[in-house]
Amino acid sequence: MIFSLPFGATPAADGTHFRVWAASASQVDVVIYQDGSPAAAYPMRPAPGGFFEASVPGVGHGARYMYRLNGADDRPDPASRSQPEGVHGPSEVVDPARHPWGDADWRGIPIEQAVIYELHTGTFTPEGTFDSAIPRLAALRDLGVTAIEIMPVADFPGQRGWGYDGVSLFAPSRAYGGPEALRRLVDAAHQQGLAVILDVVYNHLGPDGNYLRQFAEHYFTHRHSTPWGDALNFDDVASEHVRAFFVANACYWAAEFHLDGLRLDATHAIQDDSPTHILAEIAASVRAIQPPGRHFILIAEDERNQPRLIRPPAQGGYGLDAAWADDFHHQLRVALTGEREGYYADYTGSAADLAATMRQGWFYTGQISAAMGHPRGQPADGCPPSAFVYCIQNHDQVGNRAFGERLGHMVPPEAYRMASALLLLAPHTPMIWQGQEWDASTPFLYFTDHHAELGRLVTEGRRKEFARFAAFAGEQIPDPQADETFLRSKLRWAERGQPRHAQTLALYRDLLALRPSLPQGSFNAQPLGPDTLALRRSDADRELLLLANLRGAARHPLDGQWQVLLSTEEARYGGAGAATLADGAASFDGPAALLLRRVG
Template structure:
């Protein structure tokens, strides 16, 4: 099985030659520099510069030179073996032999996500090393590995959100073939693989597009990273195509099963067809017959992107990361109220609304944002929301990068863990969470420019001004290699207490999820209710065609009593929970029940 995504830009291998193409409307002349030679390219009226080179071969190294003498990388490079400033390499994607020809994916409701940063998930920090951990993930009960962005970014260390070559797996992690092997091996084990992609900005170093394609960006829209990407002005069609092809490229040529779109609330697009909608439509149209899953990060809580069709399938996007759920759990578990946690002053109420309806903020005023936030979401099924207790942002954007296990008590975290993994929303674990890893996940970069490095260090310190608990702490230097080294997982922990017990508990909960919860949630959703028998107690019911799931949880300091189980069967309960005519809950305990239709 060979897989190739054809696109109008980059280096395409075909018929014994290589076609090179770059959109450079701001310049009149572009020269191809390849294997020690230079060859002029032909420009058309739209600003495309092309050359068919019969002497080029897979493995050839090339760059482009624009008028004025500036040498630039291919913005659609499939691989730059020497980082973003070096030459690109001609890659023949058809050379990789896939073994997963029968793979069509898995239904979305079966998804259990595992978010991993390739560089710190293993001591080696490579695609190959992560491939060696797939058996661990499979045995744990993970059904989908989600990679933080791998698009090539400056240097050898970074989260991936500063990428500038969107089509190239980062050289520090390995080759395109090694990434494909990771996906292929995951499929062989029945696991999906997702990729986080960043379409709201380019990184601050190594982006040469303004030098030859000025209309790729626009001053009409400002972002936190500078001028906005031109999704809605003159020449926007080429810009939109660049990102649409990128999504299709990862899904087709690398056979990823899904994409997570970073911070779509930061994508400014005033056109009648928002690029986020176009992306989803073209993916759905272009890849029929496969289970493709599209997930948003969207601080605006826009339910419009998550609607279902008459059959209950996603019309555009499958789900959104729900920060609301995380923030409510986090405030319950830690009591922290700085920054955006201030919006969750009644965390049990907010958590109950999230679990029953999706968003906590569905059009209410957010004091932290200073504006109304969100849209009604109660009509959506729980599978339209991805829930988590931690992720790269919520850990890494703390001053010291502490994980939730370092911030709360084990009994409280045990209840939250069950609440995450047995609720009908799609659960996500952050790498190492399954054994309560002790390693922090800190913010790290590797910029060669000392001025940019200094700006990042200073900005990181200023960032915590809104979090009073962090103001006096010394923020780790993001440019120090030790900050990166501290963030690597220590896999030896899984054999030691208390980590081994947490791992066994996580595995048991995920087994219960697949056996008891998923058969219910894969049927049509009919609605949910949340009752609050006491201010610190929740009683949530989700009604599906094949049964009703129920979660009762008590966060107070004394015993609570709630309505009995009736004809429902127990799925899981905290130690000390008593089930009889009534359910008696001790402090920070809970239970999950099911009544099958």
């Protein structure tokens, strides 16, 4: 993979070359730190476009440095590869060539083979580090997962957080072990046959430790606004340098960490009126550096249901592989829980609407959204099912609840099993949230580690946000700043051996073992009455039928002869036999799924 980071600290045999875009400064020095204090300062020479450069002999891997702006303030490198003392401290020179990679034959996976497992490094294991995740990879491989998706790791203030307040975009968080530990995790994942996708945030930076404006005011623009303030500047004065910064970031993760894909956070909040959208430029650039036969997956999180995200450039699209399609989650959540507050008011949870969602990829294709107050979405005709990432839980849908409740906390086990089968046997790209495979008992709460004043505002804002909802009236929302909030969110791996959890784990293993052998030809989803969905998958010589009963009792006569391949109500999964095939009809006593194969 041919890529060289065009700025930051680049170590060489005789020293290190430093390069930074600091168009708002008239003078920049690179300051070498020793024992926590400035030891030597080296003037940087101006270069075209607002850049400053300097080569410093005798400085190599592990050296600490900062940039001094206009003879006054020392600031960390915007392109720092490591921040060992936190986002306000000195940056560290890192030689990316030092890691002895063992994945020379690895080629990644195409989106069609992706079974994604989303995880948060800090809560995935008791230790909460990259290295401590490595021993758990074999369990994910044996489960049937093909890719892990790691929530953002770009360094952030404090020791804990979700990662969406990152400010050092090139520096894997020291709280998780830093850059070399991330390389070890990726290398180990590849040895297990697992791809690694990283969640990155290109729509804003966090409020604490964001020094970009001090280097160049044109990192941001007043032309657009976002929920976090002024937008990042992808289409205003000097935007070519901002675009280059983020394009380089995407390429950096691919080249220096051998990552297999990126999940792009909240792309609906990336404002860009340029002829070539920044997302399209990122996609083209990161693919251009891949060697022949190397797969790299790009996934957007985007609430707009816009097919241009996932269409190829030849069809006027941005060339991403897939997009999160939350309509599936929302329809199923409404069907199982009856929730109707907030954006759930846009969904009925009927079998007909769920079937339409699965046929179309997403439900909203231009209808007016009552929650948004305007039309939402466009038809995605011609886009393959793999371009839609489906889930029944993710970090948002769990963690943005007041008490971090998982789906298993809210629905009976039989409904949980049915929803799991529908997710994992559909042709769309499935994503599993950490611990979902055993119906983990632990919540996933919203937690932060900001300084006292910002932390107070975050806590107050969180509690004010939920005061609007009737379900939380008078309840004490967990304090995001409290250690306990974070610690409660850590998975308890030992509970996988407990009977109820082990039964759910067995179901997930069996469903994912079936998935690669399912027909890859046509599929269709149709309602059978108001509460049962029929999903047919077929190829030249096979036809499979998944019947998912959302609620209540139902009986459905079937055409032809069928054989049961799997029932979510089998005793080994914790079921009570409430789904049967007899006398040419499928019968259900409640929520359940039956996977059938036509035999005549």
